[in-house]
Amino acid sequence: MRREHEVGPVSRRHPANGKDHEVRWGREFPLRTVLREDGTADPEAVAIPDAELLALYRWMVLNRALDERMVTLQRQGRIGFYIGSIGEEATVFGTAAAMEERDWIFPCYREHGAALFRGMPLVTFMCDLLGNAGDAMKGRQMPCHEAWRPGRYASISSPIATEIPHAVGAAWAARLKGDDMVALTYFGEGATSANDFHTGLNFAAVRKIPVVFVCRNNGWAISVPRERQTASETIAQKAVAYGMRGERVDGNDLLAVFDATRRARARAAAGEGPTLVECVTYRVEGHSTSDDPRAYRPAELVAPWKKKDPILRIRRHLAVRGLVDDAADARLRDEVREQLQQALREAEAFPPKPPVESLFEDVYSEPLWQQREQLAELEAAIASDPRVANPRHTDA
Amino acid sequence: MPTMNVIQAVNDALKIEMRRDPDVVVLGEDVGKFGGVLRATQGLQDEFGADRVMDTPLAEGGIVGAAVGMALYGLRPVPEIQFADFIFPAFDQIVNEVAKYRYRSGGQYSCPLVIRTPYGGGIKGGHYHSQSPEAHFVHTAGLKVVVPSNPYDAKGLLISAIRDPDPVIFFEPKRIYRQYKEEVPDDGEALPLDVCFVLRDGTDITLVTWGAQVKESLEAAEQLAKEGISAEVIDLATLTPLDFDTIAESVQKTGRCVIVHEAPRTAGFGAEIAARIAEECIYDLLAPVVRVTGWDIHTPLYRLENKQLPSAARVVAAAKRTLAAG
Numbered sequence: 032m033r034r035e036h037e038v039g040p041v042s043r044r045h046p047a048n049g050k051d052h053e054v055r056w057g058r059e060f061p062l063r064t065v066l067r068e069d070g071t072a073d074p075e076a077v078a079i080p081d082a083e084l085l086a087l088y089r090w091m092v093l094n095r096a097l098d099e100r101m102v103t104l105q106r107q108g109r110i111g112f113y114i115g116s117i118g119e120e121a122t123v124f125g126t127a128a129a130m131e132e133r134d135w136i137f138p139c140y141r142e143h144g145a146a147l148f149r150g151m152p153l154v155t156f157m158c159d160l161l162g163n164a165g166d167a168m169k170g171r172q173m174p175c176h177e178a179w180r181p182g183r184y185a186s187i188s189s190p191i192a193t194e195i196p197h198a199v200g201a202a203w204a205a206r207l208k209g210d211d212m213v214a215l216t217y218f219g220e221g222a223t224s225a226n227d228f229h230t231g232l233n234f235a236a237v238r239k240i241p242v243v244f245v246c247r248n249n250g251w252a253i254s255v256p257r258e259r260q261t262a263s264e265t266i267a268q269k270a271v272a273y274g275m276r277g278e279r280v281d282g283n284d285l286l287a288v289f290d291a292t293r294r295a296r297a298r299a300a301a302g303e304g305p306t307l308v309e310c311v312t313y314r315v316e317g318h319s320t321s322d323d324p325r326a327y328r329p330a331e332l333v334a335p336w337k338k339k340d341p342i343l344r345i346r347r348h349l350a351v352r353g354l355v356d357d358a359a360d361a362r363l364r365d366e367v368r369e370q371l372q373q374a375l376r377e378a379e380a381f382p383p384k385p386p387v388e389s390l391f392e393d394v395y396s397e398p399l400w401q402q403r404e405q406l407a408e409l410e411a412a413i414a415s416d417p418r419v420a421n422p423r424h425t426d427a
Numbered sequence: 428m429p430t431m432n433v434i435q436a437v438n439d440a441l442k443i444e445m446r447r448d449p450d451v452v453v454l455g456e457d458v459g460k461f462g463g464v465l466r467a468t469q470g471l472q473d474e475f476g477a478d479r480v481m482d483t484p485l486a487e488g489g490i491v492g493a494a495v496g497m498a499l500y501g502l503r504p505v506p507e508i509q510f511a512d513f514i515f516p517a518f519d520q521i522v523n524e525v526a527k528y529r530y531r532s533g534g535q536y537s538c539p540l541v542i543r544t545p546y547g548g549g550i551k552g553g554h555y556h557s558q559s560p561e562a563h564f565v566h567t568a569g570l571k572v573v574v575p576s577n578p579y580d581a582k583g584l585l586i587s588a589i590r591d592p593d594p595v596i597f598f599e600p601k602r603i604y605r606q607y608k609e610e611v612p613d614d615g616e617a618l619p620l621d622v623c624f625v626l627r628d629g630t631d632i633t634l635v636t637w638g639a640q641v642k643e644s645l646e647a648a649e650q651l652a653k654e655g656i657s658a659e660v661i662d663l664a665t666l667t668p669l670d671f672d673t674i675a676e677s678v679q680k681t682g683r684c685v686i687v688h689e690a691p692r693t694a695g696f697g698a699e700i701a702a703r704i705a706e707e708c709i710y711d712l713l714a715p716v717v718r719v720t721g722w723d724i725h726t727p728l729y730r731l732e733n734k735q736l737p738s739a740a741r742v743v744a745a746a747k748r749t750l751a752a753g
Contacts, residue, residue, distance in 0.1 A: 135500070137496075166533070167533050167535065168531060168532060168533040168535075169533040169534075171530060171531055171533065172531050176531070178531070178532040178533070178535050178536065179535070180532070180535040180536060185499065185536070186528060186531055186532035186535070186536055188523055188524060188527070188531070190519055190523050190524075193492065193519065193520060193523065193524055195492070196488070196489050196491075196492025196493050196495070196496065196520070197492060197493075197495045197496035197499065197524070198496060199489075199492070199493050199496060200492065200493035200494060200495055200496020200497040200498075200499075200500070200504075201496035201497065201499055201500040202496070203493060203496065203497060204496065204497040204500035204501065204502045205500060207452065207478055207479070207502065208500075208501070208502075214496070226486075226488050226516070227488060227489075227492055227520075229486075230484070230486040230488050230489030230492060231489065231492065233484055233486070233489070234483065234484055234486075234489045234493055237484055392534065393529045393530045393532075393533065393534040394529070394530050394568050394569050395529075395569065395571075395593045396529070396537065396592040396593050399621075399667070399668040400668065400671075401668070
């Protein structure tokens with residue numbers, strides 16, 4: 032017997048013979064895997080050259096170490112909040128690496144790896160977490176809501192799915208300007224319930240806008256499991272109703288993710304329209320540092336996914352290809368640790384706060400009289416009593 | 428100079444800007460082939476093609492969301508929301524994305540776009556074709572809010588809005604779209620977005636208003652003049668950034684102020700103006716500031732609609748009460 036919330040096949044009346052038949056979406060959208068158990072790869076997939084693959088492996092290791100270190104930092108009270116992507120590294124780097132450098136990325140808040148990949152300095156990223164004077168967002172955004180314009184990496188908002196129509200608009204604009212640019216946008220499976228997922232995919236499909244929609248299906252939207260998010264057996268099948276192509280790939284398989292994204296990009300650039308790529312992965316940790324998943328998720332659900340760890344899987348493949356041995360791997364991990372330590376030292380050396388006047392900048396291209404007046408009011412208040420600048424201090 | 432009504436002036440401003448700058452594009456429901464349900468974009472697709480005048484699916488959040496992406500990429504999109512009453516599905520995109528994009532990215536990105544939308548009552552449209560939601564947007568930092576009241580300003584202000592580096596919500600008073608024509612310059616003249624216009628000089632009382640209520644207020648001033656009362660009429664035209672200096676100067680002169688707007692009274696933009704007058708001009712006041720507004724109800728259908736809207740008669744009565752008070 033099926034549990035009440037389990038997602039299963041849907042019964043449909045066949046248009047020709049009028050009989051009910053089962054539509055098995057899982058069969059229509061099989062999970063595509065490239066990396067095999069033994070570490071070899073399906074030769075049909077788009078190949079990644081050795082040097083590029085090694086670089087991606089290093090990125091994944093760095094991202095994992097970064098996430099672990101930053102969570103510790105949050106527990107120590109040095110940063111206020113953190114959103115990790117542990118276990119989802121293949122999805123993030125496989126997609127980002129498959130795009131061209133000129134392509135824009137419209138992220139959700141769990142793809143900081145893609146920002147780093149696009150050239151955001153590690154120090155700048157850490158300054159964002161600290162909200163200090165080195166922060167490119169001038170201390171305004173929550174941690175993990177980074178923006179990096181030089182890398183065509185858009186700005187992140189906490190409301191869910193809002194970036195999806197932005198990606199569509201940017202790619203639409205690029206087409207109007209005659210640019211060969213394909214936009215990539217990330218969102219979780221929870222976002223597929225939101226308005227902007229629907230409008231974004233619909234707009235893109237109607238106009239064949241060159242976008243790659245990447246759903247990081249990590250199984251959980253904070254405490255709500257995927258089965259409570261949608262009755263669809265797969266996320267990829269949603270593409271059918273929009274009139275676009277859907278793909279379902281093993282999100283812990285770097286090569287499968289890269290392959291699907293590369294093909295989706297090529298179709299988009301060729302004028303064949305957008306693709307919805309569902310990357311099936313798992314959020315092995317909490318949503319953020321603000322929740323303890325033990326409150327809503329049995330630990331035994333997580334254990335099998337730890338065995339499917341995307342870094343272990345690509346590491347096995349690299350060994351088979353003779354690109355990394357244990358000694359090289361240990362060296363790489365030492366380097367990464369040192370790189371993070373050095374970046375953190377540099378980030379923490381910045382003044383702890385952006386200047387007060389920066390509060391009133393960038394609301395408009397130039398401050399209006401309201402902002403100027405209010406800045407003067409705040410400065411006068413600080414001048415008359417410095418405690419205003421830091422209300423937690425009780426003694427001036 | 429050619430003569431135009433408000434809708435022709437809007438249409439003309441769009442054409443001028445689209446000819447001047449190939450990055451200016453128009454998108455929305457029915458704006459393309461049909462030229463807009465209220466005809467603001469008539470003829471644009473013929474002249475500029477379907478690539479620059481885009482019919483979209485029926486989803487305001489998608490229209491504004493796509494426009495955000497276009498603006499980020501370097502276009503100057505002018506999305507149309509068919510009626511201001513339908514702007515709320517796009518409210519999240521406007522408040523959380525359009526308004527905050529520059530700020531939250533630390534100035535790395537900007538989002539210059541103009542959301543055009545017909546607003547206001549008087550067309551017998553009931554509560555889903557009559558609202559005046561400007562206060563929601565004036566309350567949101569990061570947006571500029573413009574409400575023209577006549578063909579000349581509609582054209583000059585829309586041209587400025589499209590050239591402005593910040594996002595603008597452009598509310599068009601649809602009730603007076605075709606009410607009258609006047610001479611409008613055809614040289615692409617842009618009007619400043621940070622001034623309000625004194626339309627009539629006076630010494631006894633200041634009437635502050637915007638949009639379709641400007642005409643009611645001018646009529647009221649005319650009636651008051653017949654009774655020997657000299658009313659100054661200020662058309663805000665741009666609500667953000669507000670040119671409060673002009674209001675203050677007038678109130679300091681007259682000592683009395685009546686604020687007229689169509690939106691419901693509670694927390695309408697009139698409340699902000701009254702508060703500001705209290706902060707800056709209270710010792711100049713001879714009488715309390717009074718608001719003539721829509722009631723705190725929804726717009727009824729036609730048989731009772733004119734009971735909801737402010738009118739010249741209500742403005743005259745309020746002005747007389749104010750004068751009687753001091």
